[in-house]
Amino acid sequence: MTSKSSDVRPRPAAGIEHWDYEADVVVAGFGVAGASAAVEAATAGADVLVLERTGGWGGAAAMAGGFIYLGGGTPLQKACGFDDTALNMKAFMKAALGPGVDEPKIDAYCEGSVDHYHWLADECGVPFKASFWGEPGWEPPGDDGLQYTGGENAAPFAATIPPAPRGHVPQMQDKHVSSEKGGGYMLMKPLTDKAAALGVRAEYDMRVQTLVTDEDGRVVGVVAKQYGKEVTVRARRGVVLATGSFAYNQAMVEAYAPRLLNRPAASIEEHDGRAIQMSQALGADLAHMDATEVAFFCDPQLFIRGILVNGRGQRYINEDTYPGRVGQATLIENQNQAFLIIDEEAYEAGMAAPSSSPQLKRKPRWVCETVAELEAEMGLPEGALQSTVEVYNRHAQQGADPLLGKKAEWVKPIGSPIAALDLRNSTGGFTLGGLRTSVDSEVLHVSGDPIPGLFAAGRCTAGVSAGGYASGASLGDGSFFGRRAGRSAAKA
Secondary structure (H helix, E strand, O other), X not given: OOOOHHXXXXXXXXXXXXXXEEEEEEEEOOOXXXXXXHHHHHHOOOOEEEEEOOOOOOHHHHHOOOOEEOOOOOHHHHHOOOOOOHHHHHHHHHHHOOOOOOHHHHHHXXXXXXXXXXXXXXXXXXXXXXXXXXOOOOOOOOOOOEEOOOOOOOOOHHHOXXXXXXXXXXXXXXXXXXXXXXXXXXXXXXXXXXXXXXXXXXXXXXXXXEEEEXXXXXXXXXXXXXXXXXXXXXXXXXXXXXXXOXXXXXXXXXXXXXXXXXXXXXXXOOOOOHHHHHHHOOOEOEEOOOOEEXXXXXXXXXXXXXXXXXXXXXXXXXXXXXXXHHHHHHHHHOOOOOEEEEEHXXXXXXXXXXXXXXXXXXXXXXXXOOHHHHHHHHOOOOOHHHHHHXXXXXXXXXXXXXXXXXXXXXXXXXXXXXXXXXXXXXEEEEEOOEEOEOOOOEEEEOOOOEEEEEEEOHHHEOOOOXXXXXXXXXXXXXXXXXXXXXXXXXXX
């Protein structure tokens, strides 16, 4: 869905004769950022109204795996036997989520991470099981609470930054991965229950259309459509925008993140960029609009046991890293061209291994006795794949990968029979860029000044991820800076 610029221009408050709804703080969106903002604003004593365009709370967060990127020595990390510090967390995030990260945001996020864990667990009742999942994969298939989710324990980061797992996933009985009964549901239900207990009101089927400003340029409300009828909502203190990314706005993706065109994933159709456009109409600044999370549609239990090569038959990434880094490297650096080269023994081991994504256990397209035969059947230049496998196998005899640094436990010479999985165009994802905000979640004008009365958090903003990504960064910075948005709006 694409909005015309005239649809999103601000309405003058002087032209509104009647307010259909009214609250101190109006929050647009009831996903993780909106729920966190609502809880904190209500805790600060504000009367809070949440406007949600669908028929119920949750957003993309409720359907996600549920990872929240936390560290610095959380109780869950300690219970699982891992040491971590805010300094190490900062170093990793600044190295892995760039280039061009918002350093003050990452500093605040890391320094406040342990406190944020306690807020989620102790104040809001989000449950975490003190168990670590150490297998390759997108998320634990069971109810384990901690996992590496950013490549912290892999090259190139592990050589200089002490690794620690920071993917905290809420515990859930009868978990169904990649559905409405995943870890994300068990994050959202406690948050929305907490909001309700604090007296937060919610109106559903409420599609926010544009912002309302007074004569001084301050945001004082929104215009929305509810059940097809236009309604006006007054915000006595502030408006918080938390309506998600622009992954489903074709025109915006074409303009800002064209590599992701026609391949949205881990997102929902309501992510249409409306909040970004409404704020732009007030002069809001944007950041990192080209940044994207990229999922790689092959089970990590398979590709970690082989080698990934590009369209020239050359390796391009260590296969034991975070699968999102594999996805980004494939789509952005290698024109979406990828093949998995793996022998029969390793393939069978990968197929038998436990996994949260068995639907991504792909079948080979080519199977041959020799690398030369495989190379010819794949249509690669003569000698290209042979030289790649020869170099890999030569060092693998000693359990080493000096080219890309894959850990010794996953380095094994490739034997025969040998197969190739065709993984071309096997990527998708969501956008990471959005409104430029302060560490207190104020929406910033292109001049650098805050737009009075306007706050934002979640995927409609440029959060801690500027280019790279780690699973949990969206729910992490959405909830962390959502809280700040709620507090800031309540004080406004």
